[in-house]
Amino acid sequence: MKQRLLELLGVEYPIVEGGMAYIGDGLLAAAVSNAGAFGQVGSAGRTLADFEKQIQIAIESTDKPFGVNLPIGEHSDPRERVEMILKYREHLRAVSISAGNPRPFIPVFQEAGLPVMVLISTAMHAQKAEQAGADILIAEGFEAGGHNGPSEVTTFALIPQVASVVNVPVIAAGGVADGRGLAAALALGAAGVQLGTRLVATVESPAHENYKQALVTARAEDTTMIERSIGHVTRVLKSSYVNEVLTFERTQPSPEELYPYVKGEKNGIAALQGDMEHGFAYGGQGVGLIHSIPTTEQVIRTMVEEARQTLQNLPTL
Numbered sequence: 001m002k003q004r005l006l007e008l009l010g011v012e013y014p015i016v017e018g019g020m021a022y023i024g025d026g027l028l029a030a031a032v033s034n035a036g037a038f039g040q041v042g043s044a045g046r047t048l049a050d051f052e053k054q055i056q057i058a059i060e061s062t063d064k065p066f067g068v069n070l071p072i073g074e075h076s077d078p079r080e081r082v083e084m085i086l087k088y089r090e091h092l093r094a095v096s097i098s099a100g101n102p103r104p105f106i107p108v109f110q111e112a113g114l115p116v117m118v119l120i121s122t123a124m125h126a127q128k129a130e131q132a133g134a135d136i137l138i139a140e141g142f143e144a145g146g147h148n149g150p151s152e153v154t155t156f157a158l159i160p161q162v163a164s165v166v167n168v169p170v171i172a173a174g175g176v177a178d179g180r181g182l183a184a185a186l187a188l189g190a191a192g193v194q195l196g197t198r199l200v201a202t203v204e205s206p207a208h209e210n211y212k213q214a215l216v217t218a219r220a221e222d223t224t225m226i227e228r229s230i231g232h233v234t235r236v237l238k239s240s241y242v243n244e245v246l247t248f249e250r251t252q253p254s255p256e257e258l259y260p261y262v263k264g265e266k267n268g269i270a271a272l273q274g275d276m277e278h279g280f281a282y283g284g285q286g287v288g289l290i291h292s293i294p295t296t297e298q299v300i301r302t303m304v305e306e307a308r309q310t311l312q313n314l315p316t317l
């Protein structure tokens, strides 16, 4: 399965940059791909024009394969994004779909020669996505930064359960931030890993310095969930702003009342402008493993070396 994943994505290492709202720009995707992993330009948090521009920047900045992430539920009309992605089919290696029903979109991309990765968070949805034709599944556990699946299944439990019931490569996401996580994911039956939070705190990431420093300082227990009151689960770094949101949520606001506090722009304010008092920033529980702001290349190289070492040093039973 690992070999199949490497072939589908055309990469050296089984490591994927997760789609990241505001953060996943063309330069970061290119840096990840140049390091031998799989970079992805994210659609969320961008206008259509900026999404296209970031794809062009990635094309100019790497000769290595990279892809795009399309969270379909984030866009009022995902079809115009789909058409734009298809325009760049020759330059893209794969598409990942999240936040919505992937079924109508899978054949569209595959007919254009693009393998499709589908983000799921339960074994049942993994089977459905496989039946719908997904080439790769990204199984994301509840530790992950950003929007999580409502079932709240954690990575350690999720990966083997998904790997047991599907016949396509499974990528483990959520809580992986070093080589031990990569080795563990392989042991659980994954073919590779997807990183989010770890890549935010890198030199090439466009995240504001305040956000990067907050990730370096935070421990695993410094993340929490917002939007639960309206049936969503979104993992963010704790902050005074997030406290305000949670206090408001205790008054059981309607989704329309809560929206101004949790809309994407509020994420951009913290993530790009660094104003952590007036916006929220995504962060997963693996944040406790982040102690510095290395280059993307260092993250990938160290992770691969550490995973190899971990697998070699495992005690026998």
Ligand SMILES: Cc1cc2nc3c(=O)[nH]c(=O)nc-3n(C[C@H](O)[C@H](O)[C@H](O)COP(=O)(O)O)c2cc1C
Pocket (backbone or CB within 6 Å): 017, 018, 019, 020, 021, 023, 042, 043, 044, 069, 071, 097, 098, 099, 119, 140, 143, 144, 145, 146, 147, 173, 174, 175, 176, 194, 195, 196, 197, 198, 200, 282, 283, 284, 285, 286
């Ligand atoms: C800053 C940030 C933004 C994210 N935005 C998206 C997104 O737009 N689309 C998506 O499918 N996943 C998104 N995610 C989830 C990641 O792609 C990835 O699956 C997750 O971060 C993995 O867990 P980790 O944060 O523990 O590494 C985001 C995560 C972070 C940290």
